[in-house]
Amino acid sequence: MDLEQARAFAAEWAAGWNAHDLDRIMRHFADGVVFRSPLAARVVPGSDGVVRGKEALRAYWAEGLRRNPELRFEILGVYAGVDAVVINYRHQTGWEVCEVLAVEDGLVVSGWGAYGPAPA
Secondary structure, three states: OOHHHHHHHHHHHHHHHHOOOHHHHHOOEEEEEEEEOHHHHHHOOOOOOEEEOHHHHHHHHHHHHHHOOOOOEEEEEEEEEOOEEEEEEEEOOOOEEEEEEEEEOOEEEEEEEEEOOOOO
16 A cells, blocks of 8 residues: 555545444455454453454444544544555544554455543
8 A cells, every 4th residue: 555545545534434424434344354442442341452353343333433422533644554554643532543454455454543642
């Protein structure tokens, strides 16, 4: 993935989240996706922060959208790697986050949410 492709992906990804459009968000993820996040450990009982499969990821994020009706992401930076994109963003609380997403055949197959210090 080159930087132009990564930026286009990130813009569409953020637009889906900001519209609270789960179908738009999920179209970028493979059926067998594995996603890791410290927030998932709190939201998905027994997950230890690892969500496996597209339908489980959809359920996790649906709950996140339900719990956060004011959710909004502002992209701060986008980085391209070999078959990967990193999106650095700030959400509505001011918390900075990075999503590291591994991509195969145009779909995210694994991802990690990494959180900076909680806002004061």
